[in-house]
Amino acid sequence: MRKFIIDTDTGSDDAAAIIIAALNRNIDLLGVTTVAGNVSVEQATKNALMTLEVCEADAPVYIGAGCPLLSERKETISVHGADGMGDCGIINPKRSAQTKRAVDFILDTVSEYPDEVELVVLGPATNIALAVLTDRETMKKAKHIWSMGTPGFGPGNATPVAEFNVFIDAEAYAVMLESGIPITIAGFDLCTGKTGLGKKELAALAGGNKIGKFLERATSQLLQFKLNTRQTYMVDLPDALAMAAALWDGFVLDSVNCYCKCCTQRNETHGQVIFYRQDRTYEAVSDMYKANAEVITEVDENLFIEKLIQLMV
Ligand code: RIB
Numbered sequence: 001m002r003k004f005i006i007d008t009d010t011g012s013d014d015a016a017a018i019i020i021a022a023l024n025r026n027i028d029l030l031g032v033t034t035v036a037g038n039v040s041v042e043q044a045t046k047n048a049l050m051t052l053e054v055c056e057a058d059a060p061v062y063i064g065a066g067c068p069l070l071s072e073r074k075e076t077i078s079v080h081g082a083d084g085m086g087d088c089g090i091i092n093p094k095r096s097a098q099t100k101r102a103v104d105f106i107l108d109t110v111s112e113y114p115d116e117v118e119l120v121v122l123g124p125a126t127n128i129a130l131a132v133l134t135d136r137e138t139m140k141k142a143k144h145i146w147s148m149g150t151p152g153f154g155p156g157n158a159t160p161v162a163e164f165n166v167f168i169d170a171e172a173y174a175v176m177l178e179s180g181i182p183i184t185i186a187g188f189d190l191c192t193g194k195t196g197l198g199k200k201e202l203a204a205l206a207g208g209n210k211i212g213k214f215l216e217r218a219t220s221q222l223l224q225f226k227l228n229t230r231q232t233y234m235v236d237l238p239d240a241l242a243m244a245a246a247l248w249d250g251f252v253l254d255s256v257n258c259y260c261k262c263c264t265q266r267n268e269t270h271g272q273v274i275f276y277r278q279d280r281t282y283e284a285v286s287d288m289y290k291a292n293a294e295v296i297t298e299v300d301e302n303l304f305i306e307k308l309i310q311l312m313v
């Protein structure tokens with residue numbers, strides 16, 4: 001059975017990703033680690049615990065980094081609401097997090113199951129970078145990283161060139177990219193097509209099972225944000241797309257191998273990831289860099305919506 005760890009700054013799209021994994025009987029969800037990003041690490045931990053509880057899943061939750069590797073925590077607007085989950089009072093978990101720290105859990109688990117553990121990284125990559133910096137050789141035994149990060153080949157959502165997860169901890173993303181662990185990236189550009197939940201899908205969730213109802217409420221502030229800023233009745237779920245890429249056969253239709261370079265300078269490029277596509281020739285780059293990630297370029301949008309809704313109605 002495939003073995004997974006989810007690393008998450010649990011907002012509502014992380015919750016959708018956790019739901020996909022928690023309801024999948026063909027994988028072993030060994031644990032969930034939390035990190036500051038959408039919300040504080042304490043709030044992310046409560047949100048992860050609550051999401052698992054709604055799914056009746058008992059995966060342990062481990063608290064991770066409360067701030068990026070090299071900077072203070074940046075206070076950003078949470079598009080998912082102040083609690084990251086729609087601000088409608090649905091976060092009252094009964095369970096608590098484990099006392100072991102997230103980084104120790106990640107390292108111990110990779111050590112226990114060499115070449116088997118797949119990490120789905122849905123927030124800033126701080127915990128992963130800390131694990132790599134603590135014990136690089138052990139982390140090389142991680143089987144795969146599925147990352148929601150970068151704008152893909154579209155514009156940024158945190159700045160014109162940077163996607164939120166990478167922008168929040170660019171140094172950590174750079175460490176993760178250079179870790180030598182095989183990485184697949186689901187960028188934010190995958191959200192721009194028909195992978196969002198519209199009126200029909202949100203109504204289906206609202207009338208669905210308890211998990212559907214939970215997710216519909218958790219995404220309500222995100223919907224409000226989209227209505228206010230884009231006049232669009234739509235909720236996008238970038239983290240759920242990364243999870244679908246990891247778990248659902250036939251979902252990823254195309255991808256390209258790239259050398260990905262994360263810009264860490266504190267200027268306008270902070271958090272930008274430059275993709276040197278291996279299927280292109282660059283006139284000023286004579287020695288092509290070796291690919292360090294596979295970047296998804298096309299997914300089956302209909303399959304995503306169908307399978308996601310099926311889980312919750
Ligand atoms: O840019 C989208 C990403 O930032 C998602 O992971 C979302 O949850 C936030 O963390």
Ligand code: CA
Nearest residue numbers: 009014122123
């Ligand atoms: Ca996230």
